[in-house]
Amino acid sequence: MGHINERIKAEVESISLVDTHEHIMLEAERNECAVDFSYLFAHYNSSDLISAGLSPRMMEAIRFPMHRVRVEGYKHRKVRRIIPEPEKDNMSLDERWQAMEPFWEMIRNTAYAKQTLITIRDVFGVDDLNRNTYRQLSEAIAKSRGPDWYRHVMKEKANIAVSIVDWQSTDLQPDLFVPAMRLDHFISAQSRADLVALEGESGMAIHSLDDLAKAMRATLEGYISRGAVAVKSGLAYNRILKYDKVSRYEAEVAFNRIAGHLGEGLAWLEAKPLQDYMMHQVIRAAIDTGLPVQVHTGLQEGNENIITNANPTHLVNLFIEYKEARFDLFHGGYPYVHEWATLAKNFSNVTADITWLPIISPGIARQLLHELIETVPGNKIMAFGGDSMTVEMAYGHSVMTRQVVARVLSEKIDEGYLGEDEAVVLARRMLRDNPASLYKLDIAEKRA
Numbered sequence: 001m002g003h004i005n006e007r008i009k010a011e012v013e014s015i016s017l018v019d020t021h022e023h024i025m026l027e028a029e030r031n032e033c034a035v036d037f038s039y040l041f042a043h044y045n046s047s048d049l050i051s052a053g054l055s056p057r058m059m060e061a062i063r064f065p066m067h068r069v070r071v072e073g074y075k076h077r078k079v080r081r082i083i084p085e086p087e088k089d090n091m092s093l094d095e096r097w098q099a100m101e102p103f104w105e106m107i108r109n110t111a112y113a114k115q116t117l118i119t120i121r122d123v124f125g126v127d128d129l130n131r132n133t134y135r136q137l138s139e140a141i142a143k144s145r146g147p148d149w150y151r152h153v154m155k156e157k158a159n160i161a162v163s164i165v166d167w168q169s170t171d172l173q174p175d176l177f178v179p180a181m182r183l184d185h186f187i188s189a190q191s192r193a194d195l196v197a198l199e200g201e202s203g204m205a206i207h208s209l210d211d212l213a214k215a216m217r218a219t220l221e222g223y224i225s226r227g228a229v230a231v232k233s234g235l236a237y238n239r240i241l242k243y244d245k246v247s248r249y250e251a252e253v254a255f256n257r258i259a260g261h262l263g264e265g266l267a268w269l270e271a272k273p274l275q276d277y278m279m280h281q282v283i284r285a286a287i288d289t290g291l292p293v294q295v296h297t298g299l300q301e302g303n304e305n306i307i308t309n310a311n312p313t314h315l316v317n318l319f320i321e322y323k324e325a326r327f328d329l330f331h332g333g334y335p336y337v338h339e340w341a342t343l344a345k346n347f348s349n350v351t352a353d354i355t356w357l358p359i360i361s362p363g364i365a366r367q368l369l370h371e372l373i374e375t376v377p378g379n380k381i382m383a384f385g386g387d388s389m390t391v392e393m394a395y396g397h398s399v400m401t402r403q404v405v406a407r408v409l410s411e412k413i414d415e416g417y418l419g420e421d422e423a424v425v426l427a428r429r430m431l432r433d434n435p436a437s438l439y440k441l442d443i444a445e446k447r448a
């Protein structure tokens with residue numbers, strides 16, 4: 001391990017970041033649930049606690065103050081995920097801590113816990129999370145509810161110029177956030193009730209496969225008129241990323257079985273031809289409107305998913321067919337990091353976005369950044385996306401990302417691979433200029 005180059009460290013710390021990916025809840029929602037330590041266990045930590053053996057129902061009871069926002073958030077994002085009913089919803093703060101404590105001690109070694117400890121130290125002035133500090137942390141979180149908190153954390157603490165937020169809302173705080181919007185609900189319609197909801201959102205009647213595609217386009221145009229800068233797809237949580245080129249006929253057969261029935265609709269697998277067809281339609285709409293498509297690849301947050309569904313190599317037919325599209329591939333494709341890097345090297349319409357990876361594994365993030373610098377053109381590497389539901393954890397993520405970038409660039413200088421000036425330019429590209437250019441963001445205006 002090389003030493004940290006002080007010039008690079010200072011440069012990386014001073015860059016006003018362009019943040020490609022967040023799930024930050026609205027500040028009004030935050031003010032309802034930021035009442036105690038459980039606020040920082042909305043996701044990620046909770047997955048490691050469950051992996052360590054905590055029961056999912058007890059996890060829901062522990063983070064009960066977050067429960068409404070979590071359920072609403074997943075509904076907004078059209079993620080088919082069952083959130084278990086909490087075991088008890090009337091546990092005291094002390095009881096909730098005691099239920100969590102043994103498992104928290106077991107996840108202290110994971111990077112999610114490290115991110116949490118950086119966050120509480122720097123944002124709330126609490127040195128550790130343990131039986132002696134959870135009340136102090138809870139009070140600090142409750143006290144932080146007030147005007148301008150989001151701006152304080154995202155600007156003054158994290159130094160983020162602008163964040164692209166995936167919360168299925170275009171009604172975001174304009175000095176901090178711009179929306180990425182999902183069209184996955186148009187792809188994954190499965191029942192008459194789903195179509196009715198899409199008719200409601202689009203304001204159009206949907207009686208045919210063509211109507212469905214038209215309603216999707218009209219909805220996208222509405223999102224863009226309200227500021228959307230990207231289309232986001234999270235379907236790797238629900239199905240394989242292989243979107244076959246299916247005939248209209250196959251898709252229409254599936255559509256007609258949905259449209260004409262009052263019952264349950266199609267089983268998920270029977271709907272695949274319709275989903276495949278609609279994904280191709282979504283990409284064509286993104287091309288026509290000039291929006292990049294953000295694609296979730298690799299590890300799915302939560303527990304007990306099917307990782308092979310999310311292998312980024314399933315997407316190659318889309319990259320080959322839609323040369324005019326811009327695919328921003330998320331999360332380093334972890335654990336398929338080498339295949340993922342190869343796709344960004346190979347295809348001019350694919351960019352490599354390591355959002356989330358620095359808090360999954362800083363070690364793998366460093367190795368992958370070394371690999372990307374050696375293999376992928378410097379205009380296609382995106383190094384920061386906070387991928388958090390809370391501004392505080394986005395801050396912790398920004399700290400860990402700056403550490404990863406500063407250390408890798410220092411090592412590359414030590415190896416004699418990069419000169420210092422070259423490394424400075426690369427840092428600015430990865431942390432700011434590349435995403436600003438891909439998403440056409442006016443960061444000069446945002447910085448004012």
Ligand SMILES: [Zn+2]
Nearest residue numbers: 021022023387
């Ligand atoms: Zn995400």
